Amino acid sequence: MGNRPLIRFCLRHSRRHLVRTLLLVFGIAMGVAGVVAIDIAKTSVGKSFELSTRALVSRSTHQIAGTGLEIPQQVFTDIRTDLGIHRSAPVISRHVKVSELGDRILTLLGVDPFSETHFRNLHLSPGEQDLSGVMTGSKGVFISRSHARQYNLDIGSPLHIFLGSRKTAVTIAGFLDSENSATGRMLEGLVVTDISLAQEILEMEDHITRIDLILDQDAAAEKIREHLGEGLFLVETDQQNTAVRGLSYSFETSLTAFSMLALFMGIFLIYNTVSFSVTRRHRLHGILRAIGATRANIFFTVMAEVMVYAVIGSVFGVLLGILLGKGAVQAVVATVSEMYFTLTVSQTHISGFTIAKGLLAGILAAFVSGFFPALSAAGTRPVSLMHRTVSEKGFNRLVPGLFICGLFILAAAALLMRTATPHAGYDFTALFMIFFGSALLTPLLIRVIVRVLLSAGMGSLGMMVKMALRNITRSLRQTSVLMASLMVVTSVFIGIEVMTGSFRLSIIQWVDDHIGGDIHVSSTDPLTQSLDTDLVEKIRQLPRVESLSAYNIHPVFSRASGKVHLFSYRSDQSVKRWSWTAAPKEELDALLENGWIFVSEIFAQRHHVIPRQGAAVTLETQKGPVPFQVAGIFQDFFMGGGRAVVSPETMARFWGHDDITSLQLFLASDTPAEPVMETIRQMLDPEDMIEIRSGNAIKQSILAVFDNTFIITSALQALTAIVALTGILNAVMALLLERTREIGILRACGTLTGQVKQLLLHECFFYGLISGIMAIPLGTALSWVLIHIINQRSFGWTYEMVLIPGVFFQAIALSSAAALAAGIFPALAAGRTHIPTALHME
Amino acid sequence: MDIQISNIDKSFDDSGSRRVIFRRASALLPSGKISVIMGRSGVGKSSLLNLISGIDLPDKGFIQVGDHCISFMNDTARTIFRRRHIGFIYQFFNLIPVLTVLENVTLIAELDKVPQKTCRRQAQTLLEQAGLWDRRHDFPETLSGGEQQRVAIVRALVNEPDLVLADEPTGNLDQETGAKIMEMIATLARKKNKTLIMVTHSPDAAAWADQIFSVDSGILTPMDSDTNG
């Protein structure tokens, strides 16, 4: 018998069972769509980080920076004239707000047009002479053309640039053009102007932010190092880049986690639908074999059909994925831009690689999913009385083996996680293995749980419950795949909830420890941050003020991680949670007085501080690089690349700051903060740039930032949930289609439609319940991995895992509800079963 | 109860064209008797049983079972009527695979909220008669075809229906087993004075029949049965 007529025959069979065929194609499509959508979200966000980074960092190989994030412009002149290094450019870069451009935070980039050519591709129009024309005093700036169009601005339109509350009026002198739309979006984050105007706007006098250099010989770098005075240093741009990349890395990390999950769900879904549709034909294959089809005939027919649908489904899935992905990008980039103003790209980036990956995932998964069922179909004995249960029996024999296999995979995953090299690739492979390994455990677990439920008296709740539970183990081969996927989704819910919940609790704890003051007074003047000492004294004398913590914060430049913040306290009222100390806690303050420093966990991670005796870190000071002994590492969530605490003497000696920039006031108990804040406001001059906020308000705003961060996670979680739920819906529908004959019998014997619906819903409820139960240990393990391995490695934060029982109940409720919801449609359909037809089903 | 079939029409959609199964068919199947229905395969015998039991409805005309006009009831009423008054036996046994022998037998009584004791006693009596009481906790798959059909017979009779419908109950069994099953159904029906309507090709059946009907070209005609007055 040739394959051709068989294939035609099977395709006709598929047409006759259109609903099932559509389920198959749709199952494959949703799997592929999930993979593609998350991948698009991931690459788009990654891409936008990369672009914004490139915009700010330029093509330089080195930079000259200063400890205080400012250097004299004279340095630039010296480098050019004395050292003759021509590929160098002075740069001023600072965040400002422009009221006419939607009050968004933008980067004011002050450049020297003559030096620029080597560094950035700034296409100015009309022509560069206008930028030079700025020097004649016309206060012109350049913004991106698309941005101008968006806000209806044209050349000559006035703009107001705000630095803190300092306002400068300028006019639009021209536009920034770009060669493609991607860089065009990137330019929207910039306001470009001449160095001298930037200095005027920012009141920097004759200072600049940095000097970009392109050096091709190490000798040149040496020469510059010798030339540079105290407080100035030369860094390689790559080092700087890593700091910026760190941020994007942590995002990509969480996105990768989701794309893993989507891939996993996708493969699951495809496996489920394909293997299901093949086993369903068992009887048909038995008949075909009986009338003379060879094993090879059957195998190729089955595979050919599966592959036809795999291709259709994958193509459809890619299209669907692109749609979903675009939606996700919109959501993700909106939040990311809110938080990290440098990110202005909101373009969806769809690479051929993404599409290829989706297609490949679909086709490969379908191939593998079809392969083994096709083999067993080919092995069908030519007897038409073969029942589905025969293949079920074969599967039942495999169950203990699968369990052991699962345990091995889990053990291997644990080993992989423990490997010393903290490489994200390993972590995610391990995560994937955890999902897969626990999925292999499910058949045995389901059997045990069903048995426990039955013997715990569930059976006495009536025949319907009993039937529902037994049906689960009867078609274990299919139900276990369905329930394993439901378990994985639920466990991810638990993992993320526990992670964010624990994280949030730690943040609250940290806020209470560090920002415990009732009132905070700090300078908002970006230029001179010091508070007036008289003011500090007056505040200290206020009647209801019990104690006061005064300190200063100064950003300094660090070779290892760019901008870091140094704190020095006059009286430190904060409570620190140490993750490591060099001496007993009582002696730490003495060490600080002796010039040792405390560093935060992130700081320690970025500066590769190994927590052991003799740990030291080199910081750039006004007197050049100085090694400092580390007295302790503390847990910290300060946003901004880590911080270090030094004594006021150290601060004054090495960085020249002996001012006070911030105050925390502790009021007598039961004193409302608002009247005291009002009193302090009265003491201020109207032009003072000083912010007075209550501890509560600060706490709220910190938590708001935190919650915003996790909006992204939620958006992705929702996307994954959509894919997962369609998968579950699909699987439930396919499973319940199998019950048609049984429903026919029940109805014929006198079972009411309502009772039949009840039976199906019971069954679905148990799918959900059991999956939920199984998800609890997996979810707990997952949150442990997220908190102690992935999060710690990518963010550098440690916090305690807090298990909240409510989350577990929520998870069980969620998975039961999801499964029930998936059952509603099939249950309604079952109510309308035409009994004679159902009875005649094979 | 008497079964009165009045002028029924029934046809099915067969890929576009309509296939007429019954046209103005009428018959009276007497109460307390064994009626055997014969006819070629595909002529509409099973469909007739479906119409009598109310799991399908005629396009025209009506069927009355005892005092109840089953064709005019709504679905729920028909289902409950079926549950209480009709027992069904099929060619392919149609037991629920996930229920044990005993559970299969008592399922409907339980759904009907009949006190467990009553239905269990009845089930035990019948299963003992069928020689299957020892196997009450086994699942149908572990039973032979003949045993499964005996369970199905017990299930059909356990709630004391007035009417028993059997659709080729021996069609899937070897001759010897078939003969035994036939005997079991017939004697039980006789003893309890049930109305039995049986579709069969088995020549043995004629021996038990009070009346034989043949289905042909859309109508139902009684045949002379001289064997058994």
Ligand SMILES: Nc1ncnc2c1ncn2[C@@H]1O[C@H](COP(=O)(O)OP(=O)(O)O)[C@@H](O)[C@H]1O
């Ligand atoms: N639900 C249905 N839909 C369409 N055609 C049906 C249906 N049930 C029965 N038929 C058709 O009606 C005819 C009679 O079927 P059936 O009553 O099963 O015959 P018998 O039992 O006499 O062999 C057959 O041709 C069958 O194909």
Ligand SMILES: [Mg+2]
């Ligand atoms: Mg028939």
